[in-house]
Amino acid sequence: MAELPRLRRTAPHVERRIHHALEQSREAIRRSKSDRLALSRAGDCVRNLWASVHEVPEDKEIDPRMLVLFEHGNASESHLTALLRRAGFEVLDRDPKTGEQFRVVDCDERASGRLDGLIRDATKSIPETWRLLEIKSANERQFEVLLESGFEAWNPVYVAQVQVYMGLASRQLDYGPITDSLCVVECKNDSRIYTEKIRFDPEEFERLRAQVRLAVDGEVPPARPAAASSQYCGFCKWCVRNEWCWGPTADVKFAGAFDTALPTGDAA
Numbered sequence: 001m002a003e004l005p006r007l008r009r010t011a012p013h014v015e016r017r018i019h020h021a022l023e024q025s026r027e028a029i030r031r032s033k034s035d036r037l038a039l040s041r042a043g044d045c046v047r048n049l050w051a052s053v054h055e056v057p058e059d060k061e062i063d064p065r066m067l068v069l070f071e072h073g074n075a076s077e078s079h080l081t082a083l084l085r086r087a088g089f090e091v092l093d094r095d096p097k098t099g100e101q102f103r104v105v106d107c108d109e110r111a112s113g114r115l116d117g118l119i120r121d122a123t124k125s126i127p128e129t130w131r132l133l134e135i136k137s138a139n140e141r142q143f144e145v146l147l148e149s150g151f152e153a154w155n156p157v158y159v160a161q162v163q164v165y166m167g168l169a170s171r172q173l174d175y176g177p178i179t180d181s182l183c184v185v186e187c188k189n190d191s192r193i194y195t196e197k198i199r200f201d202p203e204e205f206e207r208l209r210a211q212v213r214l215a216v217d218g219e220v221p222p223a224r225p226a227a228a229s230s231q232y233c234g235f236c237k238w239c240v241r242n243e244w245c246w247g248p249t250a251d252v253k254f255a256g257a258f259d260t261a262l263p264t265g266d267a268a
Contacts, residue, residue: 018068019064019065019067019068020064022064022067022068022071023064023067036053036109036110036111036112037049037052037053037107037110037111037112037212037215037216038111038112038113039104039106039111039112039113039161039164039165039168039212040113040161041157041161042111042157042160042161042163042164042208042211042212043156043157043158043159043160043161043208044157044160045224045225045228045235045239046211046214046215046222046225047221047222047223047224047225047228047245048239048240048241048245049211049212049215050214050215050218050221050222051221051241051244051245052215053110053215053216056241056244057244058240058241059240059241059242059243059244060240072137072188076135076136076137076186076188077093077116077135079186080135080184080186080193081093081116081117081133081135083193084119084133084184088121088122088123089119089120089121089122090119090120090121090122091117091118091119091133092117092118092119092130092175093116093117093133095173100114101114101115101116101117102114102115102117102118102169102173103115104164104165104168104169104172104173105168105172106164106168106209106212106213107212107213107216107217110216111212111216113161113164113165113168115132115133115165115169116133116134116135117133117135118130118131118132118133118169118173118175118178119131119132119133119182129176129177129179130175130176130178131178131180131181131182131197132162132165132166132169132178132180132181132182133181133182133184134158134161134162134165134181134182134183134184135183135184135185135186136155136158136183136184136185136186137185137186137187137188138185138186138187138188139187139188139189140187140188140189140190142154143185143187143189143192143194146185146194147194150196151183151185151194151196151198152198158183159198160204160208162181162183162198163198163200163201163204163205163208164205164208164209164212165181166178166179166180166181166200166205167200167202167205167209170200178200179199179200180197180198180199180200181197181198181200182195182196182197183195183196183197183198224245228245231245231246
């Protein structure tokens, strides 16, 4: 992960207190979900997912400034939801039954995820079916790549998240089959907004569910995917468990390898 620039400041204790509060919150969440998998990561390398569920430590502590960036992402969800409503869309960002975000689960609730919401065009004379709403934010450089490549090529892990959420929401929520999604991305530098619809792919959904089950229920680490050609290849070099993955167990033959079911792109 690239280093963030250092800035001169006259009251560093304020930033330190903010970082400390965010680190405490992150650690509390980690402890409460230590043996569970976040379905938002369903498209990640299955070996890394397995390590996360089995509490293999990450190689390095996360820079606390990244936690501040994550908070910006959370804030953008509320911001864009409000804008979509003003534009005439009906958005459900809370489950009326619980007052919380819509939640989907798998693997006997050892894997779970929370939806940004459901959306449909409220201006139509005949009500539309509900779509999954997925909201992201990106810096200017990432946003330009998105404009050039489209959402599916831009971030395969995000696309996998959308596919898993659509499939499980159709089965577990009372809003009919969710056959497509509206993905909304805001540029953090200049507030440009990109939108794209992603259709539900039943075969991809089942492939991803198999990967989730392997990560959650597997007794040994799955084999590395075919794209993991070396410790420093594009697929592996930014992985938070690179040292663990390519450490003493690198040459062990693990049972239950699912190479053909894993992503082959540079998505780690």
